[in-house]
Amino acid sequence: MxxxxxxxxxxxxxxxxxxxxxxxxxxxxxxxxxxxxxxxxxxxxxxxxxxxxxxxxxxxxxxxxxxxxxxxxxxxxxxxxxxxxxxxxxxxxxxxxxxxxxxxxxxxxxxxxxxxxxxxxxxxRHAPVFRALAEAVHSGRFGRALATVFRDDQYFPNQGMYHSDWRADPSLAGGGTLIEHSIHDVDVLRWVLGDPAQVSARVANQFGHAGIDDVAALTFAYPDASVATLISVWHQVMRRPSSRRVEVFCEDALLWTDDDHLGPLHVETTDAISEIEASLPAWVGDLELxxxxxxxxxxxxxxxxxxxxxxxxxxxxEPEAATALAAHRLVDVAYRSAAAGGAPFPAPAR
Ligand SMILES: NC(=O)c1ccc[n+]([C@@H]2O[C@H](COP(=O)([O-])OP(=O)(O)OC[C@H]3O[C@@H](n4cnc5c(N)ncnc54)[C@H](O)[C@@H]3O)[C@@H](O)[C@H]2O)c1
CATH class of the missing domain: 3.40.50.720 (NAD(P)-binding Rossmann-like Domain)
Incomplete structure (x- = not known):
C-alpha cells in the first residue's frame, strides 16, 4: 500500500x-x-x-x-x-x-x-564521505585517532537561500551556530570518535542577535587522551552557504576531506597520498532531478x-532519537562550559 x-x-x-x-x-x-x-x-x-x-x-x-x-x-x-x-x-x-x-x-x-x-x-549520517571516514577510523587500519580538527562555516542563515528570521531568535532556534548547524558536527564526531570524557567551549556573539552564538569553539577530550576541536562560524561571506573541512590525524595516516557529502576522503600515509571513494548508491542515477x-x-x-x-x-x-539526544546533551554541556568561561565540564554519562 x-x-x-x-x-x-x-x-x-x-x-x-x-x-x-x-x-x-x-x-x-x-x-x-x-x-x-x-x-x-x-x-x-x-x-x-x-x-x-x-x-x-x-x-x-x-x-x-x-x-x-x-x-x-x-x-x-x-x-x-x-x-x-x-x-x-x-x-x-x-x-x-x-x-x-x-x-x-x-x-x-x-x-x-x-x-x-x-x-x-x-x-x-547518510553522507558517503562520513560513512567512509567512520569506517576508516573504526577499522583501526590507520592506527588510533590522535587528534581531529572539524571546521564548519556558513553565511549567517537568516538570508540567502535560508531566508529565515527565526534563526536570529533564540526562543525559536535554541541558540546559534552550535545548536542550529553544528548539532550535525557534534553527531558526526560522536559517530566517528565515540563519546568524549570532557568538554570545554567558548561561544561568541559578533552580529548582535542576543542569545545567538555566531562563533563556537569546542574541545572534546577523550578517555584515551585523544582530542577533537570543532570550530563553527556564521559569517557574511555569501558565496559560502555551508562548508565543512575535517582532518583526523591517526597514528599512521592523516584522513581529511573538505566536502561534506561526496568527499573524496583523502588519506596521506608515509608511502602515498590516496583517496577513498565515497559514492552515492547507484539508484540515485534513476532520480529525475x-x-x-x-x-x-x-x-x-x-x-x-x-x-x-x-x-x-x-x-x-537511522539516526534514531536516542542518537540525536546524545548529541544534544554534548551541545548542552558545551553551552554550559561557555557560560562558565570555557571551564572543562565532564561529558554526560551515557
Ligand atoms: N537537516 C538539515 O540539513 C536541515 C537543513 C535546514 C533546516 N533544517 C531544520 O529544519 C527546520 C526548518 O528549517 P527551514 O530552513 O526549512 O526553515 P523555514 O523558515 O524555511 O521553514 C520553516 C517553516 O515552518 C513553518 N512553521 C512554523 N511553525 C509552524 C507550525 N506550528 N505549524 C506549521 N508550520 C509552521 C513556517 O511558517 C515556515 O514556513 C529547522 O528545525 C531547521 O533547523 C535542517
Missing amino acids: TLRIGFVGCGHIASVHSLAIGALGGAGIVDARVVAAYDTDTERARRLAGSHDAITTDEVESLLDACEVVWVCTWTSEHLPVVRAAVERGRSVFCEKPLAPSLAECEEVAALLQQVPHQVGLVL APEITGLVAPYAVAAKAFLDALATGASG
Whole structure:
C-alpha cells in the first residue's frame, strides 16, 4: 500500500525533502507519496502541495487524518507540539534537527519519538564521505585517532537561500551556530570518535542577535587522551552557504576531506597520498532531478529512502532519537562550559 506522507512546515528544508520523496516515488524506488501539507504560512503550504497534487489543511489534526507518516519541518521550537500531536495519533515521524531549543524539550521530543517508528534529520549520517571516514577510523587500519580538527562555516542563515528570521531568535532556534548547524558536527564526531570524557567551549556573539552564538569553539577530550576541536562560524561571506573541512590525524595516516557529502576522503600515509571513494548508491542515477539541484536533493533522498525502507519493516530509521539526544546533551554541556568561561565540564554519562 502506498505510504501517505504529510508535511508540517513547508519552508526551505521541507521543499528539499518533498522534492526527494517525489523523485523517489516517481522512479519507483519507494512506494510513497506526499498527500498533504500544512504551514502557518498558507502560501508555503499551497506551493509545496501544488508540486505533489496534494491537499493543504488548516491545522495539524486534519493533516494527520490524511497520512500515515509526518515530516516535521517547522522551525525548531514547534517540533515538540507537532511531534506530540503526531505520536498521539500513532503516526510515524521524520523529525528535523535540532530536536528542540532546550535540552529539557529535546528529552521530551526524543521520548515521544521513541513511541513510534521515526528518524531524525541528522542527514550527515547518510553522507558517503562520513560513512567512509567512520569506517576508516573504526577499522583501526590507520592506527588510533590522535587528534581531529572539524571546521564548519556558513553565511549567517537568516538570508540567502535560508531566508529565515527565526534563526536570529533564540526562543525559536535554541541558540546559534552550535545548536542550529553544528548539532550535525557534534553527531558526526560522536559517530566517528565515540563519546568524549570532557568538554570545554567558548561561544561568541559578533552580529548582535542576543542569545545567538555566531562563533563556537569546542574541545572534546577523550578517555584515551585523544582530542577533537570543532570550530563553527556564521559569517557574511555569501558565496559560502555551508562548508565543512575535517582532518583526523591517526597514528599512521592523516584522513581529511573538505566536502561534506561526496568527499573524496583523502588519506596521506608515509608511502602515498590516496583517496577513498565515497559514492552515492547507484539508484540515485534513476532520480529525475534537474542537474542543478541533484547535488542538493540527493543527500535527502538517501535519508528519506532509509526511513521509508525502515518503515516498510515497521522499524525506525537511522539516526534514531536516542542518537540525536546524545548529541544534544554534548551541545548542552558545551553551552554550559561557555557560560562558565570555557571551564572543562565532564561529558554526560551515557
Ligand atoms: N537537516 C538539515 O540539513 C536541515 C537543513 C535546514 C533546516 N533544517 C531544520 O529544519 C527546520 C526548518 O528549517 P527551514 O530552513 O526549512 O526553515 P523555514 O523558515 O524555511 O521553514 C520553516 C517553516 O515552518 C513553518 N512553521 C512554523 N511553525 C509552524 C507550525 N506550528 N505549524 C506549521 N508550520 C509552521 C513556517 O511558517 C515556515 O514556513 C529547522 O528545525 C531547521 O533547523 C535542517
